[in-house]
Amino acid sequence: MAELANRPFPPGDYPVVVVGSGPGGIQASYYLRHLGIKHAVISADPLPGGMFRRFPFFQRLLSWTKPYGPVPRDDPFYYWYDWNSMLAEEPQNRALMPDLMDGTSSFPSRPEMERNLATFVERTGLQIRFDTAWEGTSRDGERFVLHTADGDYRCHVAIFAVGVAQPFTPDTPGFDFASHYVDTRPAESYAGKRLFIVGKENSGFELATGLLQWAQRIVLASPRPAKLSINSHSLAGIRARYVLPVEDEILGGGVFFLNASIARIERMGNAYRIHCIKSDTSTEVAVDADEVIAATGFTCPLVDLQELGVEVFGRSQLPAMTNYWESATAPGIYFAGTIGQGVSGMKKYGFPANSGAVQGARYNARTMVQHVAQTHFGVGPSRSRVLPDSLVDLLLTEATRAPELWNQKSYLARAFSLDASEGILDNGIVPLAQFVDEEGPAGVAIAVETDDTGDIHPAVYIRETGKPAIETLLTSHSMHDFRTADNRIHLSEILRGATAGAVR
Amino acid sequence: MAMNQQELVDTLSGLALFADLSRPQVEAVAHKMTEESHPTGHRILRQGFTGTGFYVIVDGEVAVRIDGSEIARLGKGDFFGEMSILLGEPPNADIVTTRQLRVLHLGGPELEGFLRDYPPVMLRMLKAMAMRLRNANRWRS
Amino acid sequence: MRYGAAVPLSTEQKATLLSKLPLFAGISGESRNRLANVAGEQQFAEGQFIVRQGQVGTGLYVIVDGSVRVVRGSEDELAKLGSGDFFGELSVIDQQPRNASVQAAEPTTVLAVASWDLLALLEKDPALSLNLIKGLVGRIRATGEQHRH
Numbered sequence: 001m002a003e004l005a006n007r008p009f010p011p012g013d014y015p016v017v018v019v020g021s022g023p024g025g026i027q028a029s030y031y032l033r034h035l036g037i038k039h040a041v042i043s044a045d046p047l048p049g050g051m052f053r054r055f056p057f058f059q060r061l062l063s064w065t066k067p068y069g070p071v072p073r074d075d076p077f078y079y080w081y082d083w084n085s086m087l088a089e090e091p092q093n094r095a096l097m098p099d100l101m102d103g104t105s106s107f108p109s110r111p112e113m114e115r116n117l118a119t120f121v122e123r124t125g126l127q128i129r130f131d132t133a134w135e136g137t138s139r140d141g142e143r144f145v146l147h148t149a150d151g152d153y154r155c156h157v158a159i160f161a162v163g164v165a166q167p168f169t170p171d172t173p174g175f176d177f178a179s180h181y182v183d184t185r186p187a188e189s190y191a192g193k194r195l196f197i198v199g200k201e202n203s204g205f206e207l208a209t210g211l212l213q214w215a216q217r218i219v220l221a222s223p224r225p226a227k228l229s230i231n232s233h234s235l236a237g238i239r240a241r242y243v244l245p246v247e248d249e250i251l252g253g254g255v256f257f258l259n260a261s262i263a264r265i266e267r268m269g270n271a272y273r274i275h276c277i278k279s280d281t282s283t284e285v286a287v288d289a290d291e292v293i294a295a296t297g298f299t300c301p302l303v304d305l306q307e308l309g310v311e312v313f314g315r316s317q318l319p320a321m322t323n324y325w326e327s328a329t330a331p332g333i334y335f336a337g338t339i340g341q342g343v344s345g346m347k348k349y350g351f352p353a354n355s356g357a358v359q360g361a362r363y364n365a366r367t368m369v370q371h372v373a374q375t376h377f378g379v380g381p382s383r384s385r386v387l388p389d390s391l392v393d394l395l396l397t398e399a400t401r402a403p404e405l406w407n408q409k410s411y412l413a414r415a416f417s418l419d420a421s422e423g424i425l426d427n428g429i430v431p432l433a434q435f436v437d438e439e440g441p442a443g444v445a446i447a448v449e450t451d452d453t454g455d456i457h458p459a460v461y462i463r464e465t466g467k468p469a470i471e472t473l474l475t476s477h478s479m480h481d482f483r484t485a486d487n488r489i490h491l492s493e494i495l496r497g498a499t500a501g502a503v504r
Numbered sequence: 505m506a507m508n509q510q511e512l513v514d515t516l517s518g519l520a521l522f523a524d525l526s527r528p529q530v531e532a533v534a535h536k537m538t539e540e541s542h543p544t545g546h547r548i549l550r551q552g553f554t555g556t557g558f559y560v561i562v563d564g565e566v567a568v569r570i571d572g573s574e575i576a577r578l579g580k581g582d583f584f585g586e587m588s589i590l591l592g593e594p595p596n597a598d599i600v601t602t603r604q605l606r607v608l609h610l611g612g613p614e615l616e617g618f619l620r621d622y623p624p625v626m627l628r629m630l631k632a633m634a635m636r637l638r639n640a641n642r643w644r645s
Numbered sequence: 646m647r648y649g650a651a652v653p654l655s656t657e658q659k660a661t662l663l664s665k666l667p668l669f670a671g672i673s674g675e676s677r678n679r680l681a682n683v684a685g686e687q688q689f690a691e692g693q694f695i696v697r698q699g700q701v702g703t704g705l706y707v708i709v710d711g712s713v714r715v716v717r718g719s720e721d722e723l724a725k726l727g728s729g730d731f732f733g734e735l736s737v738i739d740q741q742p743r744n745a746s747v748q749a750a751e752p753t754t755v756l757a758v759a760s761w762d763l764l765a766l767l768e769k770d771p772a773l774s775l776n777l778i779k780g781l782v783g784r785i786r787a788t789g790e791q792h793r794h
Contacts (some may be wrong), residue, residue, distance in 0.1 A: 224535040313541040320541040328543035344540045348555025350611010452613040619772040633781040634739035
């Protein structure tokens with residue numbers, strides 16, 4: 001029986017309950033505590049780390065941390081070069097990742113990432129009640145009730161940071177002969193085997209890359225061809241580090257791609273026969289294999305939240321959310337971590353933000369918690385006043401240096417209100433889509449954006465009271481320092497008009 | 505409403521824009537485009553903003569507004585954004601969700617390639633545009 | 646050229662005539678020639694209807710020689726068109742019923758492109774389709790038609 005000290009947050013009433021102990025839950029809890037909001041954190045896992053306790057199996061993470069970046073590690077801008085550390089207000093708790101990396105790569109290994117998150121929890125003294133799985137949900141008046149084997153947790157606001165790692169396998173007959181990606185064993189156990197991997201997304205390619213030298217033959221099958229991120233000029237699609245199987249296939253090294261759907265899988269003695277229907281010709285083809293692995297994706301393990309009114313969409317069954325990552329159909333239920341990718345933002349030129357990855361999700365968690373604190377508990381942000389003469393410089397410096405704006409281009413912005421009576425107030429980091437659409441008080445926001453030519457430049461959004469915002473693009477700079485004379489002049493002009501000359 | 509990939513493909517097959525595509529082609533379209541969800545009161549297209557995408561409504565409704573006045577509503581099967589993208593100019597109207605909306609999105613830079621890959625879709629779009637112009641120019645049919 | 650003394654148009658002449666249509670502005674020379682190959686001359690006596698209101702549109706017409714009246718209902722004359730003018734360029738694409746009749750005001754020669762021929766051409770020539778779409782999009786914007794954008 002664990003000591004009481006190891007089991008914080010006994011069942012009961014809390015203003016907020018956070019479910020999950022991966023990057024999303026950890027970051028949300030940190031900021032709830034920072035803002036003084038009492039909350040419980042429960043997790044089904046025995047230790048912190050979330051998905052990084054198990055995945056990826058092979059290869060390193062897809063997010064980098066540069067131990068020797070262009071700025072020192074205690075500089076706030078260092079977060080732009082360190083996509084894996086958790087955000088912290090205290091310098092000693094920032095940039096924990098680089099010290100934990102062995103220096104052989106700028107992409108941490110899975111154990112290094114797991115250790116990064118565990119170290120953060122340790123150093124900041126965050127409390128988490130482990131081995132407490134969330135099993136069901138109901139309502140009690142204005143509150144939510146989260147059911148666990150240890151008892152019920154009642155709260156006004158629930159934040160689910162439960163990841164998108166629930167294995168999804170199609171209904172197709174014979175799929176029970178397949179093991180899912182999540183059950184992948186050590187690489188050596190696949191030595192000499194003929195493998196059939198269902199799925200041509202990152203998880204399927206990760207396995208194919210990791211098992212290239214072990215398997216006798218690897219077939220990757222799915223109805224559509226693989227999309228490569230180098231072709232889409234973004235992080236969407238198969239990442240470059242998983243492209244070896246593509247080269248192998250081209251050169252006839254033992255990897256085969258099949259654009260086909262699976263009709264059924266049958267057992268043939270110790271092996272399996274997979275019956276496929278080719279996408280282009282609709283003809284049947286049968287392939288034999290020693291093992292079938294379903295890299296058929298994941299869904300969001302929302303337990304019974306749909307019954308509470310949380311609507312979901314898409315292949316991953318993500319919740320439909322507002323700009324602040326609150327359920328669009330069940331107010332009071334929020335989401336943190338990779339689930340936040342369900343909020344698309346502006347997606348200019350089709351580029352998604354990094355909300356599904358740690359480097360984006362951590363800022364989303366902070367902004368979401370600030371919104372929860374203000375909206376549900378009246379804990380407002382302290383909005384400092386800005387002198388009119390310094391606004392132009394402040395905006396351009398933010399665009400040049402703020403890691404939030406760089407990691408979440410066209411998605412997060414730094415905003416200021418321009419109310420004539422109150423003066424210029426700093427509203428901090430806001431979701432860009434919220435600022436441009438909410439028709440709120442007069443204000444200005446700046447974001448960093450890319451276009452289809454790859455040009456990176458600031459974008460300024462000015463809002464008059466009660467109207468939607470207007471966009472103005474500023475110009476880029478070869479070394480990404482946007483504090484150019486041209487930008488200063490242009491921005492001054494815009495702001496002069498918006499503040500009736502108060503800003504020059 | 506939860507919907508798996510097959511149900512999405514079924515829904516798309518029933519839309520006029522994709523009516524002339526074979527089933528494998530509709531599956532390819534469903535794969536190429538990204539499904540998004542937007543709550544009520546969201547602007548999907550913004551007057552004067554750069555970087556517009558192409559959208560096909562799968563479920564829900566939007567209002568088309570110019571300078572605050574509503575001029576039309578669009579629903580399931582309707583598409584928008586293509587004019588901005590093809591003209592290379594920002595939208596001249598806002599498109600705002602009037603209820604929960606599910607759409608398929610394609611990034612602006614990918615539209616032309618997409619239309620070339622799917623001539624039947626391009627023809628449907630061409631026909632829709634001819635009708636729009638006809639409505640603006642009464643007798644010049 | 647007058648009715649009865651007409652010399653059939655060459656492909657080059659047809660291509661030149663067709664390229665004057667806003668619909669075909671900016672298309673490649675190759676596409677224009679393909680269009681010209683599917684365009685045919687037709688001749689109408691005074692009073693003959695070239696198209697009738699309500700008919701499902703099956704083609705576009707360019708007036709080579711002569712003139713026509715555009716009529717709605719029995720008497721409502723909407724316009725007169727002469728050499729170089731055109732009509733039906735939208736029907737040829739969307740195949741909607743004509744909302745006006747067009748009647749020859751004198752012996753008239755027209756160049757006609759049938760709907761099915763144009764659509765068949767468009768299926769084989771995505772570049773032409775894209776050109777047409779862009780052209781229409783521009784014109785929709787220009788008319789101030791605001792249904793979409």
